[in-house]
Amino acid sequence: MVDIIKTAANNYKAPKKHICKYCDRGFVKESTLLAHMCESKRRWEQKDDPHVRLGQQAYIIFFKQTLIKSSLYSGNSGISKANS
Numbered sequence: 001m002v003d004i005i006k007t008a009a010n011n012y013k014a015p016k017k018h019i020c021k022y023c024d025r026g027f028v029k030e031s032t033l034l035a036h037m038c039e040s041k042r043r044w045e046q047k048d049d050p051h052v053r054l055g056q057q058a059y060i061i062f063f064k065q066t067l068i069k070s071s072l073y074s075g076n077s078g079i080s081k082a083n084s
């Protein structure tokens with residue numbers, strides 16, 4: 001029991017050599033870093049998946065359509081000034 005506590009305390013105090021480049025969280029073991037999954041890392045690894053690309057294309061189409069409609073209804077050209 002005492003050994004477990006000492007090991008845990010040493011691991012806690014040990015310098016964390018392996019840093020996740022997505023969330024800057026440090027890990028003692030490289031295997032823990034490889035098994036680690038944060039939201040930023042998950043999104044980066046899934047960026048080329050078909051369902052993510054479809055969602056991005058749908059967002060782009062939606063954004064283009066709403067951009068045109070909002071500039072028609074608002075009357076001012078605030079958005080077009082930002083683009084030019």
Ligand SMILES: [Zn+2]
Nearest residue numbers: 020022023038
């Ligand atoms: Zn991370």
